[in-house]
Amino acid sequence: MIDKNLAPSRYQALKFGLWIGMASITMMFAALTSAYLVRRPAGNWYEFKLPVQFFVSTIIIIASSITMEWAYKSLKNQNQKNYNYGIVLTFGLGILFLVSQILSWKALVASGITIDLSVSGSFLYALSGIHAVHVIGGIAAIMVCVANAFLNSFTVSSMRLLKVDLVRQYWHFVDILWIYLLLFLILQ
Amino acid sequence: MSANHSPLVEKDKLIQELGYDDHFHEHHHGDKYQTNFLTTYIFSQDHKMIARQFLMTGIFWAVIGAAMSIIFRLQLGYPDADLSWLKPVLGKWITINDAGIGRLEPEFYYALVTMHGTIIVFFVLTAGLSGTFSNLLIPLQIGARDMASPFLNMLSYWFFFLSSVVMFYSLFLSTGPFSGGWTAYPPLSALPQASIGSGAGMTLWTVSLVLFVVSVLLGGMNYITTILNLRTKGMSMWRMPLTVWAFLVTAILGLLSFPVLASGFFLMLFDRSLGTSFYLSDIFINGQALDRIGGSPILYQHIFWFLGHPEVYIIILPAMGIVSEVLSVHARKPIFGYRAMVYSILAIAFLSFIVWAHHMFMSGVNPFISNFFVVFTLIIAVPSAVKVFNWISTLYGGNIRLNTPMLFCIGFVSMFISGGLTGIFLGNSAIDIQQHDTYFVVAHFHIVMGVAAFFGMFAGVYNWFPKMFGRFMNETLGKIHFWVTMIGAYAVFGPMHYLGMAGVPRRYYRFDNFDAFKDFTDMNKFITIAAIITFFAQLLFVVNFFWSMYKGRKMTEQNPYGSNSLEWTTPIETGHGNWPEKIPTVQRWAYDYGKDNKEFIQQHVPLAEGEEHSSH
Ligand code: HEM
Ligand SMILES: [Cu+2]
Numbered sequence: 001m002i003d004k005n006l007a008p009s010r011y012q013a014l015k016f017g018l019w020i021g022m023a024s025i026t027m028m029f030a031a032l033t034s035a036y037l038v039r040r041p042a043g044n045w046y047e048f049k050l051p052v053q054f055f056v057s058t059i060i061i062i063a064s065s066i067t068m069e070w071a072y073k074s075l076k077n078q079n080q081k082n083y084n085y086g087i088v089l090t091f092g093l094g095i096l097f098l099v100s101q102i103l104s105w106k107a108l109v110a111s112g113i114t115i116d117l118s119v120s121g122s123f124l125y126a127l128s129g130i131h132a133v134h135v136i137g138g139i140a141a142i143m144v145c146v147a148n149a150f151l152n153s154f155t156v157s158s159m160r161l162l163k164v165d166l167v168r169q170y171w172h173f174v175d176i177l178w179i180y181l182l183l184f185l186i187l188q
Numbered sequence: 189m190s191a192n193h194s195p196l197v198e199k200d201k202l203i204q205e206l207g208y209d210d211h212f213h214e215h216h217h218g219d220k221y222q223t224n225f226l227t228t229y230i231f232s233q234d235h236k237m238i239a240r241q242f243l244m245t246g247i248f249w250a251v252i253g254a255a256m257s258i259i260f261r262l263q264l265g266y267p268d269a270d271l272s273w274l275k276p277v278l279g280k281w282i283t284i285n286d287a288g289i290g291r292l293e294p295e296f297y298y299a300l301v302t303m304h305g306t307i308i309v310f311f312v313l314t315a316g317l318s319g320t321f322s323n324l325l326i327p328l329q330i331g332a333r334d335m336a337s338p339f340l341n342m343l344s345y346w347f348f349f350l351s352s353v354v355m356f357y358s359l360f361l362s363t364g365p366f367s368g369g370w371t372a373y374p375p376l377s378a379l380p381q382a383s384i385g386s387g388a389g390m391t392l393w394t395v396s397l398v399l400f401v402v403s404v405l406l407g408g409m410n411y412i413t414t415i416l417n418l419r420t421k422g423m424s425m426w427r428m429p430l431t432v433w434a435f436l437v438t439a440i441l442g443l444l445s446f447p448v449l450a451s452g453f454f455l456m457l458f459d460r461s462l463g464t465s466f467y468l469s470d471i472f473i474n475g476q477a478l479d480r481i482g483g484s485p486i487l488y489q490h491i492f493w494f495l496g497h498p499e500v501y502i503i504i505l506p507a508m509g510i511v512s513e514v515l516s517v518h519a520r521k522p523i524f525g526y527r528a529m530v531y532s533i534l535a536i537a538f539l540s541f542i543v544w545a546h547h548m549f550m551s552g553v554n555p556f557i558s559n560f561f562v563v564f565t566l567i568i569a570v571p572s573a574v575k576v577f578n579w580i581s582t583l584y585g586g587n588i589r590l591n592t593p594m595l596f597c598i599g600f601v602s603m604f605i606s607g608g609l610t611g612i613f614l615g616n617s618a619i620d621i622q623q624h625d626t627y628f629v630v631a632h633f634h635i636v637m638g639v640a641a642f643f644g645m646f647a648g649v650y651n652w653f654p655k656m657f658g659r660f661m662n663e664t665l666g667k668i669h670f671w672v673t674m675i676g677a678y679a680v681f682g683p684m685h686y687l688g689m690a691g692v693p694r695r696y697y698r699f700d701n702f703d704a705f706k707d708f709t710d711m712n713k714f715i716t717i718a719a720i721i722t723f724f725a726q727l728l729f730v731v732n733f734f735w736s737m738y739k740g741r742k743m744t745e746q747n748p749y750g751s752n753s754l755e756w757t758t759p760i761e762t763g764h765g766n767w768p769e770k771i772p773t774v775q776r777w778a779y780d781y782g783k784d785n786k787e788f789i790q791q792h793v794p795l796a797e798g799e800e801h802s803s804h
Pocket of ligand 1: 546566568609616629633637638
C-alpha cells in the first residue's frame with residue numbers, strides 16, 4: 001500500500017496519524033474519568049479496595065513495554081535473534097496482562113463487588129474493560145509483527161522499521177494509559 | 189463564462205517547468221487500486237471515488253430523512269386526515285379504525301421524529317457533507333496524489349456504509365426503530381422496557397452510531413495528517429483555500445468530540461445489558477420502583493452535549509468553508525479578511541467546546557454555572573459575525589455571477605444570519621426558560637444548521653459537479669431548486685418561531701386537542717404544505733443530479749470558472765494520482781482575483797516581474 005520510495009513526508013504522515021488516533025483515545029478516557037469525578041461527590045458511592053491483581057497487571061505491562069523497546073532496538077541493529085525473542089516476549093506478556101485483568105475482575109466478583117452493585121464498581125469495570133479492548137488491538141498488531149518475524153525473510157527496510165515503530169508507540173501508549181488509570185483510581 | 193482563459197497548453201507547461209517531480213509514474217502502485225470494476229467503483233482507495241460514494245449514500249439518506257419529515261408533518265398539519273394510503277409503505281404503523289380512517293401510530297410518530305434527526309444530523313450533514321467534500325477537495329486543493337492512507341480512507345467509507353445498513357435495518361424491526369429523540373436521553377434510551385423503540389431499536393441505533401464514530405475517526409485522522417503533511421511545495425498553511433482550513437478544523441473537532449460520545453455510548457450499553465446504573469436512578473415503571481439507583485441522567489446529557497455542540501460546528505464549518513471559496517470565485521474578488529476568516533474558524537472551534545451546557549439550562553444545572561455557559565455562548569456570536577461581515581464584504585462591489593452555486597452561497601449567508609440571531613435569544617438562560625423544548629428551538633437549529641448546511645452542500649455540489657462527473661448540472665433546474673427551497677425554508681421555519689414563542693412544545697403527536705394550542709391549526713397546515721412543496725423541489729435536485737451525470741453539458745475546459753485553486757489544474761478526466769506527471773508547485777495564495785488587471789491568477793503561476801504577494 002505504501003511505497004517506501006515516496007517522499008519521507010509520507011512516513012511522517014503515518015506517525016502523525018497514529019498520534020492523532022492516540023489523542024482521540026485519550027479524549028475517550030478523559031471523558032470517562034471526568035464522568036467519574038463528577039459522579040463521585042454526588043454521594044451514594046461505595047468505597048472498596050482495588051484487588052491486588054491490578055498491581056500485578058501493572059508490573060506485567062511495564063515489563064512488556066521494556067521488552068518491546070528491546071525488540072525495536074534489536075531490529076534497528078539488525079539483530080534477528082534478539083528481535084524475535086523480544087517481540088514474542090512482548091506478545092506473551094500482553095496476553096498475560098489480559099489474563100491478569102480477568103483475574104482481577106474475578107477477584108472483584110468474589111469479594112461481592114459485581115458490576116451492577118454500585119456505580120463506583122461499575123466505573124472500575126468500565127475503565128479497565130474499555131482499556132482492555134485497546135490492549136487487544138495492540139496485541140493484534142504485535143501478532144502481525146510476530147507472524148512477519150517467522151514467516152518472512154529478515155530484512156530491515158525502513159518501511160518495516162516504521163511499522164514496528166508504530167506498534168511500539170501504540171503499545172507504550174496503552175501502557176501509560178493503564179498506569180494513568182491506576183493512579184487515578186488510587187488517588188480518588 | 190469568463191473571458192481570459194490562457195490556452196491549456198501554457199498552464200500545463202507551467203506544471204511541467206515548475207512542478208515537483210515525485211516519480212509517481214515510475215511506480216505502478218498508483219494504478220493497482222483501479223484494475224477492475226470492484227477496485228474502481230466499489231472498494232476504491234481513490235479519494236475522488238470515495239467522495240462520490242459518500243455523496244451518493246448521503247443523497248440516499250437525505251431522501252429518506254426528508255420523506256420521514258413529510259409524514260410527520262402530515263400528522264401535525266392534518267391530525268384527522270385519512271392516512272390509509274400510506275399503509276403500503278408503513279404497514280402496521282398505520283392503523284385503520286372502524287370508520288375506515290387510517291391513523292399514524294403515535295409510537296411510530298416518535299420513531300419518525302427520532303430517525304429524521306439522527307439521519308439528517310449524522311448521515312447526511314456529517315458524513316454526506318464532510319465525507320464528500322473533505323475527500324474530494326483536500327488532496328486536489330493542497331496538491332497531493334491522494335490521502336495519507338488511502339486504505340484507511342476506504343475503511344472510513346465502509347464503516348459509514350455498515351453503520352447505514354444497521355440503521356436502515358432497524359427501520360424494519362417489528363418493534364420499530366428507536367423513538368426517544370435524536371439525542372437519546374436516558375431513561376428512554378437506557379431501559380429496554382421503557383418504550384417499544386427502546387429495545388432492539390435502541391440497540392441497533394447505538395451499534396450503528398458506534399460504527400459511525402469509527403468512520404468519522406478514520407476519516408478525520410486521514411484528513412488532518414494529509415493536510416499537515418502532504419501539501420505540495422509552496423503550499424504554506426496561509427496559502428490554503430478556506431475550504432481546506434475548514435475541513436482541517438472540522439476534523440480536529442470530530443476527533444476530540446466523537447470519542448467522548450463513544451464513551452457515553454459504552455456506558456449506555458453497560459446500563460442496557462449489564463445492569464449497571466450510570467444513567468439511572470429512582471425509576472418507576474407502572475408504579476413499580478426499579479432497583480436501579482445511584483446514576484444520573486444528567487451525566488449522559490453532559491457527555492452527549494460535549495459532543496453535541498461541537499457536532500453542530502462539525503456540520504456548519506465545512507459549509508462555511510465551501511461558501512467562502514465559492515463566493516469568492518463567483519464574485520471574482522479575493523475573500524475579504526482571509527486571516528480573520530481563519531482566526532474566526534479557530535475561535536469558533538475552541539469556544540464550541542465550552543458552551544455545551546446551554547442545551548441543559550433547563551435540566552437542573554446550577555444557575556450559577558449556567559452563567560458561565562451563557563457568557564461563552566454569546567461570545568460565539570462574535571467570530572460568527574466576523575464571518576458574516578466578511579462574506580458580505582466579499583460580495584460588495586463584486587462582479588457577481590448569479591449562478592446556482594452563488595445563489596446557494598447567498599442563501600447560506602441569509603440563513604446563517606437569521607438562525608444566528610435566534611441563537612442569541614436562546615443563549616440567555618433566562619429567556620431559554622420560556623423557549624426551551626418549544627418550536628422556537630426547532631426553528632433556530634433548522635435554519636442555522638439544517639438549512640444553512642444544506643445550502644453549503646448544494647453550493648458545493650453544483651460548483652464541483654464538473655470536477656466529479658465531467659459535466660455541469662442544469663442551471664435552470666438549479667435556479668428553480670434554489671428559489672423554491674429558499675422561500676420554502678423560510679415558510680416552513682419562520683412561523684415556527686411564532687409557535688415557539690407562544691409556548692408550543694416540540695415532539696408532540698398532535699396539538700388540536702389542547703386548548704392552548706388549538707388556534708394554531710391553520711399555521712400548522714400552512715407549514716405542512718410549505719414543507720411538501722419544498723420536499724418536491726429537493727426531488728427536482730435529485731433528478732437534475734442523476735440526469736446531469738449522464739446528459740449534462742460536458743466540461744470542455746480544465747478551469748471552467750476561472751478559479752485559482754489547484755483542483756482546476758488537473759485534467760478534465762482526473763485519473764488516479766490527480767496530475768498525470770508532475771505535481772504543480774504553489775507560488776501564491778488562492779485568492780488573486782482581479783489583481784493587476786487580471787481577472788484571476790492561478791495558484792501555480794509564479795509572480796510576474798515586479799509583482800508582490802497580495803497582502804492578506
Ligand atoms: C450565535 C450562535 C448560536 C447561539 C448563541 C446558539 C444557542 C443555542 C442554544 C442556547 C440552544 C439550546 C436551546 C434549548 O434547547 O432550549 C441551541 C440549540 C441548538 N442549536 Fe444553536 N446557537 C447558535 C448557533 C448555532 C449553530 C451555528 C448551529 C449549527 C450549525 C446550532 C445548532 C443548534 C442545535 C442543533 C440545537 C438544538 C438541538 C436539540 O435540542 O435538538 N446553533 N442553540
Ligand atoms: Cu449548542
